[in-house]
Amino acid sequence: MDSEDKDLSSLIAARILGLPLTEEENTRLDEWLNQSEVHRRLFNRIRNRELAKRILRLQYEGYGERMATQFERTVFRRSRQLRWLRWGSVAALFVLVCSLTFYLWNREDPCQIYPGEGGAVLTLADGRQYDITMQNGNEIAGLMASAPVDTQADSIAYHTLTVNAGQEFMFRLPDSTQVWLNSESELRFPAKFAEADERKVYLRGEAFFDVERDQRRPFVVGADEASLTVYGTRFNVSCYAGESLSTVLVEGSVGFRAPGVGEVRLQPSEQLVYHAATQQVDVRPVDVNLYVAWVEHQFVFQGQTLEEIMTTLSRWYDFTPVFTSDAMRHIRLSGRLYRYDDIRILLDSYERTVGLKFKLQGKRIIISE
The missing domain is CATH 3.55.50.30 (Phage tail protein beta-alpha-beta fold)
Known part of the structure; x- marks a missing residue:
């Protein structure tokens, strides 16, 4: 195993865990990140909060005390830097260093297919685009607030979130509705919901909605020519190109409408599938966990x-x-x-x-x- 890869792994791990680095170490790591998009993608993948959750789980299971001594002997020789580290942090860093070293050691393997990561592209109503790499609702809110909105215009200004293949993203709409966007999905939503009108967004792909209740303003999801109307509920919608539209209701009530189809009401634990070519609607009871597991x-x-x-x-x-x-x-x-x-x-x-x-x-x- 290349010692340079191992040293670099420890620097990445320390930054992810928020441990202090010297100026020289920060410079070296920044230079490595700026070398290529592949390096930055690897860093963001490892930084994903789900890995942090798994590290914390190891700490709670007592992994820290079992691995700290081995970590001190084999990975870091700088004992003075270890004095301020807690047992759990040491073990977490050990696990992360090992994982990173594996990725770095195999980075030239042409047969590596990596899992996705959190990220999206935000296109503001004025056309500006931003890569959002962290699941940070405050960051999105700040960017949207910076976009000028013509309050005199008749048309509504819409922002767009695009989640590419190998990505997922979670954020809050202006009304505090939470949305989880799956890979290869796009959501158009207004810069601001009207005070006395429906709250309508447009979806392509797949999303899970946890809608903020507002009886005065129903929440509407437009998907091609179909639409779903809700007043405060949790549900999943899948409308990928070339596939039948499907929605699964977790709780609450949803009304589905489409050309040639009167309103169809869904009950919790039911799935609706709409076949646009035949204008046929099928409703059946399902295990909702099969359809919303991706959110977890x-x-x-x-x-x-x-x-x-x-x-x-x-x-x-x-x-x-x-x-x-x-x-x-x-x-x-x-x-x-x-x-x-x-x-x-x-x-x-x-x-x-x-x-x-x-x-x-x-x-x-x-x-x-």
């Missing part, structure tokens, strides 16, 4: 086709699935995967159980028997 950073599949599974995974891991035969597309499988884990954990389980082969080639996964 989980993939949960239950009897879905392999094509559906790979399409869902491809949006997050940013790859293209290639089937060597059409028959494999229709194989039905189940499984569970933490969104920030290596995709090969799930693929290996499918290889063992149904005899499929998954070969990683750059940004493609070749599926064969």
